[in-house]
Amino acid sequence: MRWFADDSDLKMxxxxxxxNVILFGGFAIxxxxxxALKADxxxxxxxxxxxRSPIKWNFKDLRGKYRQQNHEEAYRALLENMFExxxxxxxxxxKHYFCIIFSLVRGxxxxxxxxxxxxxxxARYVFTNSLMRFALHAQECKANKPExxxxxxxxxxxxxxxxxxxxxxxxxxxxxxxxxHSGPLxxxxxxxxxxxxxxxxxxxxxxxxxxxxxxxxxxxxSIDESKTGQGIELLGTIANKFRGYPNNVVGRGISVNxxxxxxxxxxxxxxxxxxxxx
Numbered sequence: 001m002r003w004f005a006d007d008s009d010l011k012m013x014x015x016x017x018x019x020n021v022i023l024f025g026g027f028a029i030x031x032x033x034x035x036a037l038k039a040d041x042x043x044x045x046x047x048x049x050x051x052r053s054p055i056k057w058n059f060k061d062l063r064g065k066y067r068q069q070n071h072e073e074a075y076r077a078l079l080e081n082m083f084e085x086x087x088x089x090x091x092x093x094x095k096h097y098f099c100i101i102f103s104l105v106r107g108x109x110x111x112x113x114x115x116x117x118x119x120x121x122x123a124r125y126v127f128t129n130s131l132m133r134f135a136l137h138a139q140e141c142k143a144n145k146p147e148x149x150x151x152x153x154x155x156x157x158x159x160x161x162x163x164x165x166x167x168x169x170x171x172x173x174x175x176x177x178x179x180x181h182s183g184p185l186x187x188x189x190x191x192x193x194x195x196x197x198x199x200x201x202x203x204x205x206x207x208x209x210x211x212x213x214x215x216x217x218x219x220x221x222s223i224d225e226s227k228t229g230q231g232i233e234l235l236g237t238i239a240n241k242f243r244g245y246p247n248n249v250v251g252r253g254i255s256v257n258x259x260x261x262x263x264x265x266x267x268x269x270x271x272x273x274x275x276x277x278x
Contacts, residue, residue, distance in 0.1 A: 001143035003028040003101070003134045004208040006151045006199070007123065008216050021263075023216055024126040025102030026208035027241065028137055037096045038203045044088040048081050049074045054200035055085065057213020057231070065200055083230055089210060090234040099137055100242045102215055103129035103255040106263065123153075123160040128174045129255040131164065135182035137243055138190075146185075148194040151205050158196060165194050211238070215254075222270035223263060232274065239275035246276045 005026035029037060042051035053074055054062055059082050066075035078085060105126040131148070138146040150161060165185075167175045169192055172184035182188060199205040217231030239245065244252025249271055256264040 001028055001030050001138055002147045002149050004149045004204045006208050006212050008212050021106045022122045022126045023104050025130045027098045027100050027211055028134055029098040033097055037093060040092040041089055041203055041207055044092040047088060048085050049077050055206050057210045086230060086234060090237045094237045098241055100211060101130055101133045101253055105257040106260045124164050127161050128164045131168060132180055133255060135180055135185060139182045139188055145189050147191045150194050150196050151199045152196050161194055222266040236275055
């Protein structure tokens with residue numbers, strides 16, 4: 001089993017252009033199911049561009065990559081059909097079995113410098129909250145050789161993830177001493193380190209980015225209903241993949257740090273309203 005994961009952020013302080021909420025997560029999938037999902041996602045892309053063309057939730061982030069490779073015509077095709085491409089991929093994915101696991105943590109300072117200095121610690125917290133849940137999922141599934149596949153971190157700084165993973169693997173604890181209910185990752189057959197890949201060349205990480213993008217839009221909508229987007233609708237096609245679905249998603253599939261009770265309540269209510277009580 002592998003867990004493909006990525007990070008994103010949100011700006012929740014009015015008139016403040018620095019993010020104070022960090023999201024981290026993705027989906028866990030068996031090796032056998034991964035091969036089938038990869039084939040179906042690439043077939044869905046192939047209806048619009050070459051099946052191996054890079055995709056992300058925010059297609060505009062890929063403009064430079066396509067330009068570097070002289071594939072601007074393919075990029076225009078993706079951009080012009082952005083909503084249809086996303087829908088085709090989510091519909092293809094909905095036929096497969098995988099488990100979505102995410103975490104959210106909020107920084108409480110309104111001081112940009114304080115938030116900047118805390119970014120590494122926030123990255124550690126949000127990663128380890130998700131990793132704890134993936135470890136439990138792998139244990140419950142009796143997974144063979146669980147692996148963590150991460151996109152190469154922004155700022156070229158993998159330390160927050162490496163430090164926390166080593167502590168979880170060797171001691172079954174976070175760097176701050178919080179115990180993993182699953183026990184040490186080494187006793188569950190985990191690889192001894194996370195693996196880092198380049199998203200533009202990895203179909204599964206591209207899909208993890210898309211799941212993260214849709215989840216991010218759902219979180220924004222939960223906090224402020226005036227904020228809407230295609231992600232809210234598309235997440236509905238795979239909402240039953242969240243760990244803990246239907247009644248225990250928040251806590252099992254979506255972890256929200258303890259001091260963000262207002263966000264936790266909003267997400268719990270909105271998830272039930274949109275994706276369960278139909």
